[in-house]
Amino acid sequence: MKTEKTLYHFLRMPALLPFLLTVLLIFFLSTLLAGCQANQKPAQLQTLRIAEQHGLAYLPLGIMQTQGLLDRELAELNRENGRVDIQWIRMGNATAIREAMLANRLDIGFMGIPPFLLGVYRETGWQLFTGLSESPLGLVTLDESKQSLADLNPTDRIALPQPGSIQHILLAMAAERQLSNPKIFDNQLVSMGHPDGLAALLTRREVTAHFTAPPFLFTALEQPGARQLISGEQAFGGPFSFIIGALSPGWTDSPAHTEALKGFRRALDHSLSLAQDMILDAQRGAVEESRATLWQEVSAFYNLEPQVLLAHLSEPGFRYSSEILGLDTFIRAMDRFGYLDSTRVTELLIQR
Amino acid sequence: MTGQHEIPKKPILELKNISAGYADYPVLHQVNLQIFGSEVVCVLGPSGCGKSTLLKIAGSFLAPKAGSVVFQGKMVTNPDHHRLMVFQNQNQLLPWMTLEQNIRFALKHGPLKSHPSSWRERIAKSLQEVGLQNAAKLYPHQLSGGMAQRGALARAFGCQPALLLMDEPFGSVDAPTRSELQHLLLDLIANHHTATLFVTHDLEEALLLGHRILVLNSRGFITLDSRSTKPGHPSAVRQAMEHPDLRANRYDRP
Amino acid sequence: MKKAGIDPKILGVVLVLLILPAWEAIRIGGSISPLLMPPLVSIGSALLQGLIQGTLLVQIGLSLMYILTGAGIALVLAFFTLWISNLSPAVHHAVGILGALFHPLPGIVLLPIIILWAGIGPSAVLVVIVHSVFWPVLTNLQAGYRSIPETWRMTGQNYELAGWKFLVFIALPATFPYLLAGLRIAWARGWRALISAEMLFGAIAGAGGLGWYIHSRRVFMDSPGLFAGILVIMLIGSLVESMMFSLIERRTIQKWGMSL
């Protein structure tokens, strides 16, 4: 009885009640936010969430989805609870993918090397587990008076997905090589997704040049008077992986995760070789009988006529492979530009 | 008290056959009125009969439907600073200026436009006359009701207008203050010899201040014009007190 | 009427002093990644660094310049519209109808169309601000103008103030409480619209303002910088409201006893 009364009085004290409520609120919020973090370790893999982006650089992932390759590989996993629930999510840019991974809403994300390296540098604990594609990239202008990078004035705006994107880093590398100043264009960037950037380029008024990837690159280059000021390979100084795959830190050495990763790699290898076959078809200009349905299904998936897809893939510069090219060059360049510290990043990459 | 007055032959203001009103709503009908220099004319009448409308016509704030307004021998159609209005409203001083600035504002845009050097002296004198020399730096909202009306008088008399148009200026102050203000006004008029058209619905006030009393009936006709030359003249008092259009008025006062 | 007891200033300080340790407590208690909730120290140092190196200062300056320019244009337009709608009742009604339609429309909703018409970049941002400021100022000016007491109008006429003189010497100070109320709404709307516009569509380096600053902090995964930018937006927003507007209010309509 007595304790009850003192507790009552204790709670009635006007200064203490808000204090108690605050403590409770803090406790509640901490647990809520902590839930966002990657620290649960399930014995079984129930869901697999994979994020990709728009464009032909992600073709093997499209093949994987239309052909059900991953589902087949993972069929044996998680038998007790039914199948592994595979979720494909297509996002607009690498920032969104990184943030989703940070909030533990994704297991695998595909993106350019530079956004991935920025994430590694910020200690997200991501692992680089595969390459995906090489692709033609280019800085396109429709302005006849611009013959090279040197012709771009400080008032000429350049559209690209965002600072820190692979297009931005490639532009900086080109500017470093040709104009000895990697940051020379940094104050004239316009942050736009590929479709918006292309639309802005086509107005011939809003932006002077657009650093983009297929199919937007091809559309831009088809315009009358279009000129490629620099290609991705020229900017980089050789071939490089355009898109790589990153694993979120939620991945462990548990048997379930190891098996799932192995399955994913098998499915990926299969779809990479199918993608390379499609490139061969495209270069020959004719589809092999046995791949007719593949072409049909993949074209439908990308909402393209098979003929258009064929024409796109016949362009030089596509290569689908799990090989990772140019990582060190990107790390060193981004270090020079002040976006990361190469020793730290290398350390973090090796740790895993 | 003012005593006898010489009334000049020529009227300072003349309303000729005025009909006036708002939109389709007629208020005044064939009003004829002459006001002579330094004469105080009080207008009495029941509420809503058109007393304020009469003042607006006299000041050219409202265009008559018919008839004409002649001021100092000329037809007039626009307001000017020789015919100044003093209102019942205690907010008539502009609130964003101090009392002193209000008077300066009036002088600057009114009679002393081109004599900035004389503003200071004129301001001091008019504040002195109404006993507000210590309130010069106060904003209108810091003044009591009575002080605000004194301030309005200072601003008006500071401009030395030819004709003052007063619309129940003491109608919203308490009785002792009203009496003070009435005597202040008597003094000011005596010193400045300003012709005044003074609207009130208080018979006693009219009798105290007016040289002459008009009664406007509820249908917008002038039904009495005392033409007396002396405030408190017995005939004026009797006429006014017995006038049928004013009876109601006398008894509805507390 | 002021309630006895709590001084809002002290309350504000106490609140901030409570939030800061609460932030740290949640962060440490839940062992939350510094990318989601950066430590206060690193937010502070990001803020300081941005201010010292000038990158943040430049963007603050840009944003303020945008909003001042936009608000200036909107004010001129609003006064002009007030003037012409006083000349003709038809215009007055037309403006009233347009106001009813456009006033409730958030500027950011218009952005895609504005981009099409005015292009990307500063002009688009300015159009959004002008839209956000113009309507609240205009509607308040019109309300204020209608409510000018007859005695002040007649006083103005008595001293022969007509046309622009009437507007400047009588109408402007008389409607000032309304103008100030309108500007307050306009500021809140304009500031929000500006930051969103800078972030969403007109994300242009070199002319990006605080919105670009936040955008670039985000794409480089610089969480402390991101929070520093948000802090600056909060600070400027409330400084303008609590310092500038209340100062103007105290110096004008409160001093004049004209508070609405």
Ligand SMILES: Nc1ncnc2c1ncn2[C@@H]1O[C@H](COP(=O)(O)OP(=O)(O)O)[C@@H](O)[C@H]1O
């Ligand atoms: N601006 C106006 N518009 C329409 N009617 C008005 C206006 N001002 C006054 N009135 C009407 O005209 C009549 C006379 O008003 P007024 O001259 O103010 O009377 P009062 O004798 O009380 O001063 C009243 O019936 C009043 O309702």
Ligand SMILES: [Mg+2]
């Ligand atoms: Mg009246």
